[in-house]
Amino acid sequence: MFIQAPRSLIRLYSHRFLDSVFFSCPHLALIFLCLPASWAGATTELPVADLSLPKISTSAPAHLQLNVASEKISQALAHYSTALQFERAGKLREALPHYIAVLEVDPAQAELAAHTAELLYHYQSREDAVRMLEKAIVQHPSDPLPRLNFIRFLTTYTSDDPFEKNRIDPLLDETLKLFPRRADVYAFATLTYLSREQRDKAVTIMEGTMKLDGGTPSFWMDLGRAAQQVWPLAQTEMKEEHLLKVNQFFERALKLAPIGEKGHQVLLDVAQYYLLSNQLGNARVLCEKIATQTGNLQARKILYRLYEADGDKDKALSTLEKIVEDAPQDVEQRRLLVSAYSTREQFVRAVPHLEAVIQIGGGEAGDYQTLGELMLKSELYDKVIQLSRRASKLYPDQPVFHIHAALAHRSMQRWEKAVVSFAKAAEQAEGTQAELVNHRFYFQYGLTLERGGRHDDAAKMFEKSIELTPRDEIEDAASSMNYLGYMWLELNRHLDKAGELIRKANELQPDTAAYIDSLGWWHFKKADYSNALKELQRALALIKNIEPDDAEILEHIGQVHLKMNNLPEAYRFFDQADDLQTRDLKLRKRIEEGLRLSSPK
Numbered sequence: 001m002f003i004q005a006p007r008s009l010i011r012l013y014s015h016r017f018l019d020s021v022f023f024s025c026p027h028l029a030l031i032f033l034c035l036p037a038s039w040a041g042a043t044t045e046l047p048v049a050d051l052s053l054p055k056i057s058t059s060a061p062a063h064l065q066l067n068v069a070s071e072k073i074s075q076a077l078a079h080y081s082t083a084l085q086f087e088r089a090g091k092l093r094e095a096l097p098h099y100i101a102v103l104e105v106d107p108a109q110a111e112l113a114a115h116t117a118e119l120l121y122h123y124q125s126r127e128d129a130v131r132m133l134e135k136a137i138v139q140h141p142s143d144p145l146p147r148l149n150f151i152r153f154l155t156t157y158t159s160d161d162p163f164e165k166n167r168i169d170p171l172l173d174e175t176l177k178l179f180p181r182r183a184d185v186y187a188f189a190t191l192t193y194l195s196r197e198q199r200d201k202a203v204t205i206m207e208g209t210m211k212l213d214g215g216t217p218s219f220w221m222d223l224g225r226a227a228q229q230v231w232p233l234a235q236t237e238m239k240e241e242h243l244l245k246v247n248q249f250f251e252r253a254l255k256l257a258p259i260g261e262k263g264h265q266v267l268l269d270v271a272q273y274y275l276l277s278n279q280l281g282n283a284r285v286l287c288e289k290i291a292t293q294t295g296n297l298q299a300r301k302i303l304y305r306l307y308e309a310d311g312d313k314d315k316a317l318s319t320l321e322k323i324v325e326d327a328p329q330d331v332e333q334r335r336l337l338v339s340a341y342s343t344r345e346q347f348v349r350a351v352p353h354l355e356a357v358i359q360i361g362g363g364e365a366g367d368y369q370t371l372g373e374l375m376l377k378s379e380l381y382d383k384v385i386q387l388s389r390r391a392s393k394l395y396p397d398q399p400v401f402h403i404h405a406a407l408a409h410r411s412m413q414r415w416e417k418a419v420v421s422f423a424k425a426a427e428q429a430e431g432t433q434a435e436l437v438n439h440r441f442y443f444q445y446g447l448t449l450e451r452g453g454r455h456d457d458a459a460k461m462f463e464k465s466i467e468l469t470p471r472d473e474i475e476d477a478a479s480s481m482n483y484l485g486y487m488w489l490e491l492n493r494h495l496d497k498a499g500e501l502i503r504k505a506n507e508l509q510p511d512t513a514a515y516i517d518s519l520g521w522w523h524f525k526k527a528d529y530s531n532a533l534k535e536l537q538r539a540l541a542l543i544k545n546i547e548p549d550d551a552e553i554l555e556h557i558g559q560v561h562l563k564m565n566n567l568p569e570a571y572r573f574f575d576q577a578d579d580l581q582t583r584d585l586k587l588r589k590r591i592e593e594g595l596r597l598s599s600p601k
């Protein structure tokens with residue numbers, strides 16, 4: 001016999017909807033394939049093409065016939081699909097009868113029954129909704145869910161009828177007695193009482209569970225999570241008291257943990273609870289136990305975080321290194337190790353791990369940028385240049401890689417190549433990332449040009465840096481002004497402009513030894529030796545611990561004494577500068593020349 005679909009059902013479906021239904025619901029598809037061709041045009045006109053099915057005999061072939069059970073499933077699927085379509089269109093009233101029809105065929109759907117009851121409440125009556133939920137309880141006596149749905153309905157959609165209001169507590173008590181080993185029932189009951197501001201009843205329920213014997217670790221951990229609703233751990237003033245209450249559930253789970261892998265998982269789950277509740281000592285003990293017995297990777301990951309939190313940096317690092325060694329494909333742990341090495345300024349050790357991260361996971365622009373910075377700090381300049389070439393091809397809109405190449409070339413004293421890379425970065429950034437070519441960028445650009453002997457071009461970059469420096473960044477502004485001014489002094493050019501820049505730097509950053517030294521040297525270049533000596537001595541007095549980088553101030557004072565024909569004092573300062581063993585070859589040469597000129601005959 002053929003399945004007869006109601007005409008109303010056919011009218012609901014457009015051709016587009018039929019396509020989606022046929023693919024997702026084969027039983028429903030079979031229904032439509034078996035319909036007489038005359039039904040296809042019940043309400044709409046067919047397209048020009050003849051899509052009608054061939055005439056079928058009154059008895060279907062055996063392979064197309066459905067048994068009673070299959071027919072019911074097909075009808076349920078059809079109704080459910082229709083209901084979903086109505087609900088998605090916001091037509092809840094139209095969806096309701098189809099949901100009811102589904103439940104008549106398949107009453108096992110407790111959640112669908114709860115949803116349908118809500119629709120009944122809104123579009124028919126509260127009594128109809130209650131009857132549906134009560135029927136679901138009768139149909140599923142061994143499942144607590146229909147009871148919980150009914151209680152939730154009664155709590156949400158209250159009635160003026162006193163009898164209805166008084167049903168909730170007895171239903172909860174009955175459900176708890178019927179399902180004493182269902183943690184979700186206890187959790188539901190406590191939340192219900194808490195929502196009704198009956199905390200004392202919620203406390204009674206949770207305390208009562210401690211009288212239960214046996215159970216599984218998962219049962220007690222689930223109860224422990226429910227207990228946190230009754231005794232919140234976020235209440236600082238009650239935290240210690242509440243911890244004692246909640247911990248007992250997880251301690252019970254630990255006692256019931258089986259031997260072997262499943263038992264270790266229980267320990268790990270409890271350790272997670274201790275970690276989240278900031279009981280770090282307890283978490284550490286459990287994780288160390290698991291790690292010692294099994295080497296469990298997750299336990300060791302938690303231990304790394306705990307050692308870091310405890311300030312046990314060496315143990316944390318060794319733990320993380322062993323994790324990466326045992327799980328080399330774990331990108332997250334590799335990143336943590338890169339961060340750990342970077343924090344400890346062990347940049348060379350960080351580089352290969354970030355390279356591995358990129359190789360394993362493909363890497364993003366930020367990974368290449370961080371890797372370039374680590375390589376620069378590690379003085380791996382050839383590798384920086386190779387990486388920059390690759391990254392520039394992968395991310396052609398990122399000028400930062402040209403900057404990395406420029407800094408690497410400059411460090412290797414390849415001045416012209418460094419300048420070319422800076423120029424590429426500036427040209428690219430001005431169109432896409434103008435914020436990248438800021439005052440610091442132009443200072444570094446100018447510094448590179450100056451080192452390469454292109455002083456006029458360098459001056460333009462320094463001036464641009466000064467122009468772009470925000471007003472609140474006075475330290476950077478003073479540094480750029482002093483550097484440009486001092487460059488002109490060393491070249492014996494634009495001395496008045498140099499003096500103006502250096503004085504401005506001293507106004508912005510007074511009592512800075514380097515800037516006062518520049519001011520003293522400007523007086524020297526202007527042949528004002530008394531003021532030069534005064535400023536240079538003031539700069540020297542500001543330095544508490546003389547280091548090799550301070551040799552230039554001593555050399556400058558020696559030069560002033562030499563000009564003033566005070567040879568013994570000149571020799572003394574040249575000798576002090578020589579003792580510092582500066583690495584600046586030009587400065588060493590000037591010191592040696594000063595010693596020769598001021599040396600006693």
